[in-house]
Amino acid sequence: MFMEPGKKLKKYIICVIFVFIFSMVLVGCTQQSQTSPNDEPTDEMKNVSSEDSLKLLEEGNARFVSGGTTTKDISEAKRENLSVEGQFPFAVIVSCSDSRVPPMQIFDQGLGDLFEIRVAGNIMDPVSLGSVEYAAEHLGSPLIVVMGHEKCGAVKATMEGGEAPGSIGSIVEKIKPAVEKVTASGIPEDQVYEKAIDENIKNTIADIEKSPIVEELVASGELKVVGAKYDLDTGKVEILAE
């Protein structure tokens, strides 16, 4: 009737091993489900809507903020897959070149997910706009996010004025209307810097929306353009009201 102590211990050890293996399998499955939406360009990813795209970005940023970023597939197989299948980036991110603002990390995305246009002050010129149009029209990206950021050096340099050496002047000239508009509004001086950053985001959106290609895609409901602002301290991206 009663089990010998040795047998009891053996049974106990087998039980512990079984529970351990079972837990490992469960953990594996969970991790798989977390990473899979971004790791393969499935048909679902190819047909993602503007709303779904924004949701993917918001979820990714929430992971980044909480430190719970997923492990992205950067294997040889993944690179080969993207090379053969092509890219299907679900969002276009127009952001500042600032080294503290890398979209792929901020939105916790992998290879092939984001089409990034990065230039100091997140401004538009014909070359950048061509890149945006290519992603929207040719690659079918359903969402364009113009992402400025807190404490942007390009906006600060514009506010400070003075001589801009080399080609830096062309960046300053592009940001100037935002600074002038905010300064003229008469808001408290300590708010001018951050408000000018917001205004500059709006100006870039306006530049993008002047594109007939973008205009047509937006009118047909296939494309959305939104503004966003990155907080350097918290890591959070705030989607700005339209």
Ligand SMILES: [Zn+2]
């Ligand atoms: Zn910047």
